Every structure is written in C-alpha cells, then in structure tokens.
Amino acid sequence: MTRRVQFHETDLAGLVHFSVFFRYMEEAEHALWRAAGLSIHPPETEVGWPRRSTGFEFYRALRFEDEFEVCIRVAAMDASTIRYRCLISRGEERIANGDLTITCVLKRPNEPMKAIPIPAAVAARFRPASGEEA
Amino acid sequence: MTRRVQFHETDLAGLVHFSVFFRYMEEAEHALWRAAGLSIHPPETEVGWPRRSTGFEFYRALRFEDEFEVCIRVAAMDASTIRYRCLISRGEERIANGDLTITCVLKRPNEPMKAIPIPAAVAARFRPASGEEA
Amino acid sequence: MTRRVQFHETDLAGLVHFSVFFRYMEEAEHALWRAAGLSIHPPETEVGWPRRSTGFEFYRALRFEDEFEVCIRVAAMDASTIRYRCLISRGEERIANGDLTITCVLKRPNEPMKAIPIPAAVAARFRPASGEEA
C-alpha cells in the first residue's frame, strides 16, 4: 500500500504523530483482506476482530507530503488469533516496524464477546498467504 | 466545558487542526446532554442524531496546552431538528463560533434512516434550556 | 480525488464521523495544490494559510469501505483570500457539500500572524483554474 502523509496527520513537531502509524498499519491490514476478497467488517456481521496487542519501533520520522509504503503480512495464525508484521518504509529507508495481534470473537447483543475459531473461509485465504505482502 | 489542547490535536503549523474544533463542539454537545440526564447514544438505541449541517468561523488560533472554554446552547428546535450555537473562547478572547444542526431519526437494520419527532423526554429537557449554556 | 472510507474514520453509529469530512476536503485541497505544482506548506516557509471559515451540508452517510469522490475547486479569490467549494459524492449520489475559506498570512517567530497578498506564483496557478476540479 502506498500512501502520502496528510496535513492532519502531522503534529506541531512537524512529524506524523506516532498514533497515526497504527492507523496506517490497520489501513494496510484491511487492504490485505480486500485483496483476499474479504471484508474485516461486513454489514450485519456477528464476527469481530478485536486487537489484543500491538506495538511499533520507530527508526525515522515521516513528514508532510512524504510518500511511503506500508507492507503487512500474516506472521502467525492459530485457532482464533492472527499475528501480523508490518514494515513502513520510504524508498530504501526503513521508517518503522510494527506488529499487531487480533482475535476472532462472536459478538451478540447483551452477551460478552467470546473467542471463536477463525472462520474457515478466512483461514483458507490467509494460511497460505503467510509469505505474501500487501 | 473547559478543555486543554492536546499534542495530537495540533498540526505542523503549530496550531490546533481546524477539523478538531468540530470535535470540541461535539464533546460539549454530549456534555450538555449528560448535564440534562441524557445520553445522545444509549446502548441498543434505535434513535439516532445524524448531523445535517455545521460550520465554524475562526478568529484566533489555539496552541498546545492552551486552556479554553467551549460553550454550547440550543438555539432552535422544531419537530425533528435541534440547532446549536457554540462559542470557543480563551479567557476574554473569542477564538471561534460554530453552529451545528442535527436531526432525530429512526435506525433499523436494512431500512433507510427516517426522520421522526424528537422524543418528548428529550424535547422537555432542551426546550426550556434554550437560554442555558454548558 | 477518489478515496475509500477507513475503519478509524467511522464512529459507533457505523458512519463516517462528521469531523472527518473536513479532513477529506483538506486532503483534496492539498492534492489540488500538488496538481498545480505547489505545496501548501513547503519546508521552512514563512507563509501560512490559516482557515477562516468552513462548513458542510450533509445529505447522505458514508460507511466503512465505501468508495467516494471528493471534488474541490476555487470558487473565489481576492487579494489575500481563497474560497473553495467542495462536493463529496458516491457514484451518482451527492453525499455532502462543503466550503472553505483560507487567508494568506506571514508567520514570523514572536510576531502575530499578518494577512499578506497571495504570492503571485500561487495566484497565477489558481486564478485561471476557477473552473477546474481535482
């Protein structure tokens, strides 16, 4: 996914605010799902994907109107969990490395969310995809 | 409502990004509802309040860690619409004036949203409140 | 400018938050400048473009993963002010109409911002462009 820094993503230090990197990573995640023919949140779904843990290491800053690339791949998958690795780069420069772990849950009104196995249609698209990048 | 500018609300020009003023106005709107004993979005509700039109005039800028006040009041109300006026100020200085018009709708799965009369319990709290400020 | 709704741009009503429309309009504004060979905020500049007034009328909602178009054009220009008109649409449907007025200022450390004439290089790119869209 190629993306350009927008003005509203910068802060008064002149750089992209660090919380915005998590939005870039998630935008690439959803683009990866779309590339696999899926939506992570189709209308009326009872299946959700809450985030369990996430982090970023920052090596360089991004500035207004920079063009950069966000590369995300499935690093691991078990019964109900997907773990992504993400690289943000600008040309040859590594900007940041991120990771993100999500869990598949059932969401019903007036019930607590409950972890469930990843639907087969989803697992089938991502299991062989572990070496693939968006 | 008194509020302090947060770092993530600034942009690289060193000022609060203009889109954030609409979030300040809405935060004050919801605080006004809470002060009236209401929530604008209780769990499981079928009643929604989409925004119909909104605008701001900006007179001065806000900067990181400024403290400022957001004052919102109901300026007009008819069968299904509420119109607010909002003033953002820092001490004696006028920073910006905003307005916001919302419509009461019924939201049901697989049906288009439909305008409905403002529920009596809501209208009763805001009609006499038209001279009051949060 | 064609854009897709991102997950972080939605709110719990399932729609794009109204403050995000102002970000879409500004992204299109900056794309219009880039298409004219300009940046609205080049590094080390002393010239700024604070927003003076802005507003939106909303006709329909945008939802997660919708694709939509943002069309912005210069509607008026005088010595130090540019006024844009903006249309957001999804296919044949009109979603929202916005307007945005910005003023050209000189920004120097420890001095108040002062309105100045629009630089000739900028005015020349936008004056004939008043019928053009991004």
Add this chain to the structure above:
Amino acid sequence: MTRRVQFHETDLAGLVHFSVFFRYMEEAEHALWRAAGLSIHPPETEVGWPRRSTGFEFYRALRFEDEFEVCIRVAAMDASTIRYRCLISRGEERIANGDLTITCVLKRPNEPMKAIPIPAAVAARFRPASGEEA
C-alpha cells in the same frame, strides 16, 4: 488522569479505536510533565522528544461515555531516554497496559535530529519520581 470516552474516539464496532489508547497514554504523559512544572514542548524550544517504541496489551474494551483512569509512571531513565509504563483501568477492571520509550534530541533547522543528554532540569524532576503516578 480521569477521562471520559468521546464519541469521535469510537469506531463502528462500538468500541474505542485501538490507536486512540496511544493518545490517552500521551495525554497522561504530558499531564505528568505539567504536574512536574514542565512542558514537553515549550514554544521556540530546540529540544524534542521523539517516540522510539511503544506498545499496548488490551484486556477489555472501552465504550462511549465510559469513565476510566490513565496512570503513567517513569519506569526507567538513562542518559537520553525515558521509558514509561501505563495502566488504563475502569474502576477495578484492568483495560490495557502500555509502554512508551522516548529519546531526547536536539532539533535545528537543516540538521538531522541528534540524541542529547536529558536536560538536568527535566531529569531532576523525574528521577526521584520513578515510583510516582499521575
């Protein structure tokens, strides 16, 4: 720091968007600095505090109008680096744990940022504070 979830911080899953937790952590960081008589970004400063790494573990979700607490403390400090630990809770419930590492740098126009020792005035306020919470 006590804080209430704002509408614009939720997403269409009805929960606070995970990127917003990093903003809560940073708001508490800056409140900790103010409580120590400092600002992390005073006007005209040449000293900056870019974020080097950060992460969150999420245990429970936050919803619209929830009140919650953000507790941040200095977990470690060396010559040019500060590491915080952060706990977000709602009453007795643990919502999320975060960490954040920042580096002190000198920022000059047209020079790359360079790591420098933490200014003595800052180190003096935080070194004894390592057991203290905001």
